Amino acid sequence: MSTSLLRAVRAEWTKLRSVRSTGVALLATIALTVLIGLLTAEGGHTSYGGPPVVDSFAFVHRPLAGDGTVTTKVAAQSDSGPWAKAGVMLKSGTGGVSPEVALMVTPGHGIRMQVDGKRELTWPDGGAAPYWLRLTRSAHRVTGAVSADGRAWRTVGTVTDGGLPATCEAGVFVASPDVATSHWAGPGKVVGAARRTTGRAVFEHLTAGAAAGVDAADAGAGGAATGTSSGAQAADGGWQLTDVAQPDLPAGPLSNRPQTPGTVHAGGGALTVTGSGDLGSLGVGGIGTEALDDTIASALSGVEIALFAVIALGVLAVTSEYRTRTIRTTFTVCPRRGRVLAAKAVVLAAGVFAAGLVACAVSFVVASPVQRRNGYGPPLFPERSLADPLVLRAVVGTAGFLALVALLSLGVGVLVRRTAGAVILLFTLLVVIPLVASITSVGAGLWVGRLTPVAGAAIRQTRPMFQDATGPWSGLAVLAGYTAATLGAAFWVQRRRDA
Template identity: 70%
Template sequence: MTTSLLRAVRAEWAKLRSVRSTGAALLATVALVVLIGVLTAEGGHSSYGGPTRLDGFTFVHRPATGDVTVTAEVTSQADTAPWAKAGLMLKSGTGSGSPSVSLMLTPGHGVRMQAARGTEEFTGSGGAAAPYWLRLTRSGGRVTGAESADGRTWHTVGSVPDTGLPATAEAGTFVASPPFARSHWAGPGKVVGSAQATTGRAVFDHLTASGPSGATAGGAEAGVPGGAGAWQLTDVEQPPGPAGMPARTAGPGTLHEAGTAFTVTGSGDVGTPGVGGIGQDGDSDTVASTLSGVQIGLFAVIALGVLAMTSEYRTRTIRTTFTVSPHRGRVLAAKALVVAAGVFAAGLVACAASFLIAQPIQRGNGYGPPIFPRHSLTDPVVLRAVAGTAAFLALVALLSLAVGVIVRRTAAAVILLFTVLVVIPLVAQVTSVGAGLWVGRATPIAGAAIRQTQPLFENAIGPWPGFAVLAAYTAVALGAAFWLQRRRDA
């Protein structure tokens, strides 16, 4: 049985290789996937791929000169957003985007530390929640952050050697709460984004600042070692960025003092896109974008799969094939193996080349770190998308082969497959949001979801469920083809 199948596979490979249209279809698949992937990368631009600052928060501060340690207990924090921030900061001034180092508590991500001169970010205790202690220490040019659950036992979160802070910096506490952003369909092909402002609230206690001698200062009337004056409230305002959206979308912050406790409210966010939870304009799947050419490559794959079977019916060589190999199921299985392997190999080359060529172009157009991380073919999610997309093309080829067996007419089979895989999805997308989502979930084109690497709202179905939908259609079509092949005269 195995030997007979191998002979049939060799015969089908020799037969398929001898047809000039086979090589042309495989070459066209590679060319189309790469070309469209590169053109898509060339046409895409992002305003947030670089070190754009999005500082907009409420800052309670004093000047501090030289070495200083700032300590406070965050006794409570409102859960206004997973990335709401309450913590300590050393900042060169009160201007948006000026160098700073911050140590913060967040409702959804525990303790984080970040520096503004680059993309440094350090992660502390992930499950930390108020009440919790934080400490920032500047020694020379280095700033170190530490955390404590009880104010006695401290653990280092991170250390930044080159902060860019001047000799006299502003030291104190801050509160920020980013807007709740969402996107939704406003109609076929129309996506609308909106942002709902949130206002964070936190209570700080035991706020102190100490110099090298250990002298401390706290409260509204005391001076800070190396500096002087009462605590000041400043709303750091970020000017509108390239997209026209400021970080702050709520009203001004507030400060209320009761004994040694400070209650602070504020909105906005702190840092660079991609760091500390800032993700404006990050709802893009750059990996899937490099593989967008597969939707055009389908034309060549469908033609190859259909012609692999219908060409023999058209030339009547199918009778000779069945005379040499009477076991019709074995013949169809051999054809399926040869077609699937050839398309998968060509698709793998095309997808890998498209990804490798398009990625540098995307980075040059703003889709770079930190908000858009660098990807490699060795990344598991990228490898799944690239190899899975090649497998998607192979399944489409098998589906086309099966339809060719069932219909036995080249034009009819090609028109049917184009309608199902290209025309209906396109019409559904421009006609109705609901229809577009339904087609993306319930028809064979759902298999294209395998190239997704980001959970975007517009995704109709997940990568593996979508691939399973296509695999089910292919299995049913092949089953019907095997059944009909064995019962027909030729």
């Protein structure tokens, strides 16, 4: 930064901080952001409304006495939903919510190992099928392992087999939960529903016995298991299909009770199994996660009201000088008008960004305990701090959003040169048009949220929601484009007209 520009920045900073309205606007930005964020947190409540544990699926199994191993290759899995599950299992019996250890693949959430549906381990390098899976019980401990080729194995984790009897059931399972869907039924009206799904997986080289790969009843040997309903008995090898479901599980969209009986078909050296239902508990295995709210964005919702103070500050930073004619003195001291505008932009953006950073950080810290008290807590909503990357991005990005709005307001102020006209224009663009569009047409609301400067507010988002008009960074890029174009026009106009 050149010496002359530094002097211009210093002069603009002196002018800006000497005006009482500057401090008022920055304090209003902080106060409004924190107050609205706190009120939003106080008014928000949530509850799960489903069973504490879901344990229902199609299970192809046979007894396993003592220590031993169950191994299979999940050769293929249909993408019936991101949380569909297929894998190997050791279970105390065939009743729902009985002790079990499972290792599974999912279409959208990698490889996971569950203990009684309440504890979950993840394998960070895993993806979707095909994968080899293995569970090995030894001395009251169960080890899960995965392999891409059936030769080189990597351990997912080792857990205690608490509750598994000396002789348990070993085999493969398929589950596919209902998928929650939501859509706009009209302006401001959201309709939710549950889409029924049935999972399908192809298992090859299924073995269960005293050691991996040593079993006289290899399901890949042909004709091992057949049937189309609960209790279908294998033609040989003792494999049996059971639809596992806890008897007290209520029907309904949150229950994930199996909607259709499981089926199993042997052919071509493989077992093809279909099934519905789910496996897990609140916050484990995806249970309850499809209806999550964006608590971080909610804590920062006050910036939508703080925009009023930011717009006023950005406009007054230049129109007040046009109104009092002191802009002539400014241009006399610093004839290079582009440098004057650049200095104003630097000072304004830095001041608003600093105030916005304080406002967003305080709002998050104040709102978080209130949200937890109202039900937004673990395990569905993990406790987060300002050091969390998602929180940090939202807080810093929202402060940047406010700074960009201030710069946009500065550019409009230069072009219009009238405080009232500039403020009305900006309020119309950033507040009135989005509000009118959202209450008159769903499509219009989405396009306005996508293509107008208000898209920058999407930087607060930390999880995808169906009603989002755009993504966080793409929305901020739209606002940055409008701001750059407006400031560019302001530079061009200011250099070619009289003060």
